[in-house]
Amino acid sequence: MVACRVxxxxxxxxxxxxxxxxxxxxxxxxxxxxxxxRTHINYGVKGxxxxxxxxxxxxxxxxxxxxxxxxMNEIWASDQIRSAVLISSKPGCFIAGADINMLAxxxxxxxxxxxxxxxxxxxxxxxxxxxxxxxxxxxxxxxGGPELAVSCQYRIATKGRKTVPGTPEVxxxxxPGAGGTQRLPKMVxxxxxxxxxxxxxxxxxxxxxxxxxxxxxxxxxxxGLKPPEEGTIEYLEEVAITFAKGLADKISPKRDKGLVRKLxxxxxxxxxxxxxxxxxKWKKKCESRLKTGIEQGSDADYLSESQKFGELAMTKxxxxxxxxxxxxxPQKDIKHLAILGAGLMGADATLTGLGQGQQxxxxxxxxxxKRKALTSFGRDSIFSNLTGQLDYQGFEKADMxxxxxFEDLSLKHRVQKEIEPVxxxxxxFASNTSALPVSEIAAVSKRxxxxxxxxxxxxxxxxxxxxxxxTEKTSKDTSxxxxxxxxxxxxxxxxxxxxxxxYTTTCLAPIMxxxxxxxxxxxxxxxxxxxxxxxxxxxxAATLVDEVGVDVAKRVAEDLGKAFGERFGGGNPxxxxxxxxxxxxxxxxxxxxxxxxxLASLKIPPKSEVSLDEDIQFxxxxxxxxxxxxCLQEGILATPADGDIGAVFGLGFPPCLGGPxxxxxxxxxxxxxxxxxxxxxxxxxxxxxxxxxxDRQ
Numbered sequence: 001m002v003a004c005r006v007x008x009x010x011x012x013x014x015x016x017x018x019x020x021x022x023x024x025x026x027x028x029x030x031x032x033x034x035x036x037x038r039t040h041i042n043y044g045v046k047g048x049x050x051x052x053x054x055x056x057x058x059x060x061x062x063x064x065x066x067x068x069x070x071x072m073n074e075i076w077a078s079d080q081i082r083s084a085v086l087i088s089s090k091p092g093c094f095i096a097g098a099d100i101n102m103l104a105x106x107x108x109x110x111x112x113x114x115x116x117x118x119x120x121x122x123x124x125x126x127x128x129x130x131x132x133x134x135x136x137x138x139x140x141x142x143x144g145g146p147e148l149a150v151s152c153q154y155r156i157a158t159k160g161r162k163t164v165p166g167t168p169e170v171x172x173x174x175x176p177g178a179g180g181t182q183r184l185p186k187m188v189x190x191x192x193x194x195x196x197x198x199x200x201x202x203x204x205x206x207x208x209x210x211x212x213x214x215x216x217x218x219x220x221x222x223x224g225l226k227p228p229e230e231g232t233i234e235y236l237e238e239v240a241i242t243f244a245k246g247l248a249d250k251i252s253p254k255r256d257k258g259l260v261r262k263l264x265x266x267x268x269x270x271x272x273x274x275x276x277x278x279x280x281k282w283k284k285k286c287e288s289r290l291k292t293g294i295e296q297g298s299d300a301d302y303l304s305e306s307q308k309f310g311e312l313a314m315t316k317x318x319x320x321x322x323x324x325x326x327x328x329x330p331q332k333d334i335k336h337l338a339i340l341g342a343g344l345m346g347a348d349a350t351l352t353g354l355g356q357g358q359q360x361x362x363x364x365x366x367x368x369x370k371r372k373a374l375t376s377f378g379r380d381s382i383f384s385n386l387t388g389q390l391d392y393q394g395f396e397k398a399d400m401x402x403x404x405x406f407e408d409l410s411l412k413h414r415v416q417k418e419i420e421p422v423x424x425x426x427x428x429f430a431s432n433t434s435a436l437p438v439s440e441i442a443a444v445s446k447r448x449x450x451x452x453x454x455x456x457x458x459x460x461x462x463x464x465x466x467x468x469x470x471t472e473k474t475s476k477d478t479s480x481x482x483x484x485x486x487x488x489x490x491x492x493x494x495x496x497x498x499x500x501x502x503y504t505t506t507c508l509a510p511i512m513x514x515x516x517x518x519x520x521x522x523x524x525x526x527x528x529x530x531x532x533x534x535x536x537x538x539x540x541a542a543t544l545v546d547e548v549g550v551d552v553a554k555r556v557a558e559d560l561g562k563a564f565g566e567r568f569g570g571g572n573p574x575x576x577x578x579x580x581x582x583x584x585x586x587x588x589x590x591x592x593x594x595x596x597x598x599l600a601s602l603k604i605p606p607k608s609e610v611s612l613d614e615d616i617q618f619x620x621x622x623x624x625x626x627x628x629x630x631c632l633q634e635g636i637l638a639t640p641a642d643g644d645i646g647a648v649f650g651l652g653f654p655p656c657l658g659g660p661x662x663x664x665x666x667x668x669x670x671x672x673x674x675x676x677x678x679x680x681x682x683x684x685x686x687x688x689x690x691x692x693x694x695d696r697q
Contacts, residue, residue, distance in 0.1 A: 097143030113310030132247035173318030177309035341404035465650030516571025536654025
């Protein structure tokens with residue numbers, strides 16, 4: 001590996017000469033004695049600086065940890081070496097995170113805890129190195145990447161959108177487990193550390209510098225150099241060597257930026273932690289772990305971190321989130337994707353509608369440019385791959401077609417009949433439907449094994465969940481192809497069985513029905529929004545009706561009302577019918593005059609015995625939870641974990657409550673059933689507890 005890197009440097013002779021002329025030292029580069037025995041990490045020496053390029057796999061594994069210790073022991077024992085540089089040999093990626101397969105093979109929390117403790121010991125030795133170590137970061141620095149970097153004595157990173165530190169473990173249902181919960185608060189302050197750990201968001205290099213996560217930024221290219229074809233590792237390496245030499249000459253790096261205000265920051269951070277919408281269990285673990293570290297010291301904190309890491313990694317929720325493609329690799333890669341329909345659920349099939357759909361795609365990409373998450377060149381490059389048309393020309397190359405026309409079964413049948421003679425035999429036909437049974441959509445298909453449901457949530461570029469619906473005839477390879485595309489889109493996937501409304505819409509529809517009744521009872525929409533957001537929902541219930549779309553809500557109410565009858569009772573659906581006919585709906589937080597008059601004409605008296613604000617909140621929540629448990633009872637859901645993930649990531653169920661099934665455990669099945677029976681007596685059978693919930697009392 002090292003020999004190849006030397007050849008790479010010398011072959012760029014003109015670039016090497018420029019670096020030398022500007023003061024970068026040209027040193028002899030020698031191989032480590034164990035070069036041929038290690039497979040993940042080795043090192044070479046430039047002058048008195050050890051350069052440690054890690055494996056091109058760029059994931060943290062047990063083997064890598066043991067080799068890091070070997071390398072560091074050799075470096076510490078060498079009289080020739082005074083400092084070290086830790087750098088990736090893979091362009092565009094410093095560390096992509098830990099090897100998820102390590103966790104997948106574990107059968108007990110104790111096994112995961114042991115993995116965490118081994119990583120902690122490795123990074124603790126790195127942190128206590130007698131010779132300064134510089135982390136040279138270029139590209140992705142995720143999961144264990146920041147934990148590794150903050151264990152070093154100094155960090156430099158390349159500027160630009162590709163260098164993004166982040167701790168996305170929370171999106172896998174786990175948390176930093178290699179000392180990150182201890183070191184990050186010391187490095188960047190408690191509030192910033194919790195923001196990283198609770199949201200999982202990536203951080204731009206310039207912000208990382210302001211936070212204190214990175215000590216120095218360098219330009220991605222050397223002065224006067226053209227971009228190398230595969231990255232800028234050589235230039236970053238030379239700059240890092242210069243910093244390492246300076247540290248060895250007693251230039252002290254800035255450390256523990258947030259440590260001096262640690263105790264006061266902790267008291268201010270607890271409300272900050274609680275306002276983030278992740279599971280109460282997760283927040284309690286972070287909260288208690290941080291408190292333990294402050295009150296008892298880092299040894300106790302490391303132990304607490306590893307134990308909680310082990311507990312969370314073995315939860316069903318984490319196992320679902322950590323899975324890749326449980327259906328295996330598809331037989332054919334999806335390279336050409338065709339979309340039928342533009343805009344929200346298809347818009348229309350006119351040139352104007354097509355143009356509006358393309359404009360919406362461009363706007364989404366341009367918003368990323370404004371946020372500096374994408375360059376204008378990247379935006380234009382991606383957009384150039386999109387071709388808009390009003391016919392099926394070129395569909396013979398499609399590997400998958402995502403049909404996203406309006407929620408009308410006859411329309412979906414028509415486009416399916418039109419397209420099947422055009423597309424190749426291996427092509428997957430995926431219908432983006434929120435309520436229509438996929439088996440009914442596939443009824444006209446000559447190859448129903450290739451038909452699947454892919455229910456996206458609006459706005460698609462922001463919502464993480466994708467609900468995948470399989471029928472009895474959907475093949476395993478079709479499912480594998482759909483999951484592969486969804487993972488490339490960065491989606492969190494739940495797989496459910498077919499049926500009217502599937503899981504998510506079946507849970508959402510009763511809430512919508514109850515919202516209509518609450519509005520009919522005279523509750524102000526602003527108050528209803530306040531009551532639902534204060535309970536933990538990210539969007540107010542009245543606003544949700546508008547965001548779903550009154551026309552979509554009307555059609556779903558009609559379809560599911562026919563399928564489930566009294567189970568979906570509640571408000572008068574005539575309210576939606578009149579709103580659609582007026583082509584008016586709730587706008588933001590205000591009602592227009594038409595809406596006021598419609599509500600006045602359909603007003604009903606509230607039930608005095610259940611008219612408290614708390615009752616309004618629980619009428620919505622209990623119907624949601626009861627319906628979720630009903631889906632498990634009927635086999636639509638495979639596991640409660642799928643139900644919690646779908647509700648939190650797709651429907652905005654209060655994440656602090658962990659999802660509807662977790663809520664049953666927290667609130668108590670008996671209390672929940674008592675609530676439902678109380679509301680059933682007042683309002684009707686739509687509140688009747690399902691059998692599975694009643695059995696849990």
